[in-house]
Amino acid sequence: MVKFTSRIHNFNAGPAMLPTEVMEKAQREFLNYQGTGMSVMEMSHRAKPFQDILDRSIHHLRSLLSIPERYGVVYYPGGATFQFSAIPLNYLKEGESADFALTGVWAVKAKEEAKKFYPNVKTIFDGKDSKYTEIPELTDDLVSDDAKYVYITSNNTIYGTRYKTLPKLKKAPLIADMTSELLSRKLNIEDFSVIFAGAQKNIGPSGLTLVIYDKEKLPKQNHPIPNLMNFELMEKNGSLYNTPPTYSIYMAGLVFEWLVEKGGVEVMEKENEAKAKLLYDTIDSSSLYNAPVPVNNRSVMNAVFRLKDDSLDAKFLEGAEAAGLAGLKGYRDVGGFRASIYNAMPKSGIETLVSYMKEFERSKG
Ligand SMILES: Cc1ncc(COP(=O)(O)O)c(C=O)c1O
Known part of the structure; x- marks a missing residue:
């Protein structure tokens, strides 16, 4: 393994790179947080300095995403997968059903988990035959009459797909796993009944999950819901029903402050689109690389891409790693390569990647 003496270009899908400014601030505050004489990691979750950190982070998030008052914003432990169980338990009664759009492994896992408790859940789109390169156009006529909600994964981390236009439904509430794109694009919160996101891409350390939900659309349930999965209980306790992942919440708060300073989600969206364009244009104009996902x-x-001659895969990866371009190996079931280019990835990182790709093509292609 090559040893680096400074930070490198980190294209990992998640846990992923965090903004360097955020890491530096955390480092400065690590041993003694704002004169408290202790690290945030060592602080009581019931103490005022931590309550301020929590409140400030939610305040910034609400302003970044223009979250209406009637939506609860809650930090959960357990990663995004935890919500695969929590959502059906909060939103379905015995015998009821929900619709799932299967655009990849994460949606399949969410459906399988819901099915354990609610065997009637349905698939309204299955992208398996297209190797999950297809994204449905979700409209009300696809929604089942008895669906209590429609479930989507808005960005499919593994396959490199997303809903270019997010669905807007009238027939049933929409619930979205936005783990790999929340805060990277503008969105209208009111089009969704629940949005959740594991933190490890655009928010902070893994293991922390954010849930944003419309309190007025949360059904009353008579069946028992485990306390840590109970939306109402968790919200009423302000994410402090038990000891939350305090340091991760602090890090998320620093990321939100960084985003506010950068100009917010609208600015990020433009930057992200320019970054992605640079990379996809390089792939599309080359005779060595190709992208398996249709442009739309x-x-x-x-960004998922392949080498037309896959016998060069190992060489490409080896050279990339030596050049300080980490985390480009594709997901195990997909193969090829994937560059995860979240908010924290600066344009210069993509420029370095693109020039490596061009040089590799020139010398080996
Ligand atoms: C879109 C999406 N949903 C869910 C998950 C699962 O997240 P976790 O490992 O936090 O449970 C991931 C993981 O990367 C993901 O990309």
Whole structure:
């Protein structure tokens, strides 16, 4: 393994790179947070300095995404996968059903988990035959009459796809796993009943999950819901029902402040689109690389590409790693390469990647 003495270009899909400014601020505050004489990691979650950190982070998030008052914003432990169980338990009663759009492994896992408790859940789109390169156009006529909600994964981290236009439904509430794109693009919160996101891409350390939900659309349930999965209980306790992942919440708060300073989600969206364009244009104009995803479905956060001659894969990766370009290996079931280019990835990182790709093509292609 090559040893680096400074930070490198980190294209990992998640846990992913965080903004260097955020890491530096955390480092400065690590041993003694704002004169408290202790690290945030060592602080009581019931103490005022931590309550301020929590409140400030939610305040910034609400302003970044223009989250209406009637939506609860809650930090959960357990990663995004935790919500695969929590959502059906909060939103379905015995015998009820929901619709799932299967655009990849994460949606399949969410459906399988819901099915354990609610065997009637349905698939309204299955992208398996297209190797998950297709994204449905979700309209009300696809929604089942008895669906209590429609579930989507808005950006498919593994396959590098996304809903270019996010669905707007009237027939049933929409619930979205936005783990790999929340805060990277503008969106209208009111089009969704629940949005959740594991933190490890655009928010902070893994293991923390954000849930944003419309309190008025949360059904009353008579069946027992485990306390840590109970939306109402968690919200009423302000994310402090038990000891939350305090340091991760602090890091998320620093990321939100960084985003506010950068100019917010609108500015990020433009930057992200320019970054993705640079990379996809390089792939599309080359005779060595290709992108398996149709142009309209391409993710702005995770760009999947291949070498037309896959016997060069190992060489490409070896050279990339030596050049300080980490985390480019594709997901194990997809193969090829994937560059995850979240908010924290500066344009200069993509420029370095693109010049490596061009040089590799010139010398080996
Ligand atoms: C879109 C999406 N949903 C869910 C997950 C699962 O997240 P976690 O490992 O935090 O449970 C991931 C993981 O990368 C993901 O990309």
